Amino acid sequence: MSQSPATRQSPRARPLSPHLTIYRPTITMTMSIVHRITGGALYFGTLLVVWWLVAASISESYFDFVNGIFGSWLGRLVLFGYTWALMHHMLGGIRHFVWDTGTGLEKHTASKIAWATLAGSVVLTLAIWVVGYLARGA
Known part of the structure; x- marks a missing residue:
């Protein structure tokens, strides 16, 4: 038995998904986004650690070259950012574990x-760098 066009139901209109721009950013949303970004940044930073270790295994002169790059103001800034990303990602992981x-x-x-x-990621990063400089005597 076929239905007449008047009794046939039309498909329901599906609701549209809201876009992120309609939400007011909250601290939990922001930290979730930053957690993902720091996770990606850690891949790059880990490549720098590998480069340093490989340089140490190749020769003293190449190791000095890489240390010179890491010891420059730009290198230290990148290492400082890597340290912060590591601390922030670690604390974010603990937050998710809780x-x-x-x-x-x-x-x-x-x-x-x-x-x-x-706050903890900033404090831990600063503490690591202060202890590192004190241990070096610089």
Whole structure:
């Protein structure tokens, strides 16, 4: 038995997905995006560590060349950024691990943890560099 055109239902219009631009950025959203960016940056930084290790295995002169690059103001800035990315990504991973246990998922708690991730990454980065300079005696 066929349905008449009047009784046939037309397909429902599907709702459109909202684009990110309609949302006001929250600290948890921002830290999630930064976590992904720092993860990508760590790939680049790890290549620098590999370059340094390979230089150490090739020759003393090549190692001195690579150390000279890393010791320049630009090299130190890149290494400082790598250190921050490493600390931020690590703390973001800990934050996600805590969430995986079902803890800290409330809106205000999650926001506080996200702010703590940001502050902690800055403090740890500065502490690592201060200790490093003190250990070098420079």
